[in-house]
Amino acid sequence: MLRCSGSIAAFVLALCASAVHAQGQLNLICSVPIPWCEAIAAQFTKDTGIKVGMTQKGSGESMAQVSAEKANPKYDVWYAGTGDPHLQAAELGLIDEYKSSMLPQLHDWAVKQAEQSKYHTVGIYTGALGIGYNPELLAKKNLAPPKCWADLANPIYKDEVQMANPNASGTAYSTIATFVQIFGEDKAFELLKGMHRNTNNYPRAGAGAIRAVARGETSIGVTFLHDGLTEIANGFPVKIVVPCEGTGYEVGSMSIIKGARNLDNARKFYDWALTPAAQKIGGDLKNFQTPSNKSTPIPPGALKMTDIELIPYDFARYGGAAERKRILEKWDREVGALPR
Numbered sequence: 001m002l003r004c005s006g007s008i009a010a011f012v013l014a015l016c017a018s019a020v021h022a023q024g025q026l027n028l029i030c031s032v033p034i035p036w037c038e039a040i041a042a043q044f045t046k047d048t049g050i051k052v053g054m055t056q057k058g059s060g061e062s063m064a065q066v067s068a069e070k071a072n073p074k075y076d077v078w079y080a081g082t083g084d085p086h087l088q089a090a091e092l093g094l095i096d097e098y099k100s101s102m103l104p105q106l107h108d109w110a111v112k113q114a115e116q117s118k119y120h121t122v123g124i125y126t127g128a129l130g131i132g133y134n135p136e137l138l139a140k141k142n143l144a145p146p147k148c149w150a151d152l153a154n155p156i157y158k159d160e161v162q163m164a165n166p167n168a169s170g171t172a173y174s175t176i177a178t179f180v181q182i183f184g185e186d187k188a189f190e191l192l193k194g195m196h197r198n199t200n201n202y203p204r205a206g207a208g209a210i211r212a213v214a215r216g217e218t219s220i221g222v223t224f225l226h227d228g229l230t231e232i233a234n235g236f237p238v239k240i241v242v243p244c245e246g247t248g249y250e251v252g253s254m255s256i257i258k259g260a261r262n263l264d265n266a267r268k269f270y271d272w273a274l275t276p277a278a279q280k281i282g283g284d285l286k287n288f289q290t291p292s293n294k295s296t297p298i299p300p301g302a303l304k305m306t307d308i309e310l311i312p313y314d315f316a317r318y319g320g321a322a323e324r325k326r327i328l329e330k331w332d333r334e335v336g337a338l339p340r
């Protein structure tokens with residue numbers, strides 16, 4: 001048996017401890033609300049012993065960071081956020097191919113997201129866009145609530161509307177893409193210009209607008225409907241509207257960053273995050289998306305996607321890098337630069 005002096009033994013133990021630490025780490029960029037991010041990180045550590053370093057950012061900002069760090073990735077997994085930027089990341093070679101063994105357990109729309117990206121991303125939940133409003137504020141101002149997307153450009157709502165900044169928020173980009181698909185591009189941008197005149201702020205986070213509605217900072221917000229339900233569940237005065245023209249939806253997605261330093265652990269997290277137990281965490285924290293695993297219960301109080309008039313959202317086109325860049329540059333030039 002090899003015997004070592006105390007100093008050599010201590011050095012070997014330090015090396016071993018370092019190796020264990022390297023094998024037991026995962027770095028996560030997370031695009032759902034912070035409590036949800038923290039809960040999945042803590043539960044994954046509890047279930048696997050793998051330590052998680054986590055940063056929370058909106059999907060647009062996450063996409064920008066993943067792109068900026070392409071040569072030296074700091075994260076292993078990008079968890080959640082709207083699917084369009086994940087598809088763009090796949091097209092740009094920023095995320096890794098991984099065909100999870102969990103795919104047979106998922107709904108068709110989640111599998112389609114994986115197939116469309118050539119298994120570079122996968123759907124973890126879905127939810128529809130809509131409008132949220134504060135009935136108390138509207139009543140004080142003697143304003144009727146909006147019923148349609150087109151209502152948001154009505155001058156009666158001057159300084160009453162919020163939508164997130166589409167350069168930072170996947171929610172806002174999905175809204176613009178939805179308008180283009182419903183109204184055609186010219187009419188969609190006229191609507192966006194009218195909304196701009198009514199908009200008092202463009203928060204960076206997708207849920208920022210509905211949070212402002214809930215807290216009485218604005219009367220009307222463009223939101224994913226499940227985010228509105230979260231504010232209602234937390235006791236805030238919010239009502240939600242499925243717009244009369246129909247609406248778009250998201251397939252919230254998950255991707256492994258290309259060049260991930262902890263690739264094995266990234267794949268473990270990816271498979272784990274597609275299990276019913278992991279997907280139930282969001283619902284337990286009053287998040288109302290529809291999970292992608294068929295065996296995960298839909299959170300009580302969540303809207304049924306089959307009850308909403310959904311447009312045939314073109315994820316292939318609007319998740320494309322060139323189209324996304326063109327749309328955002330047009331918004332910056334024709335809408336964002338206008339005075340209010």
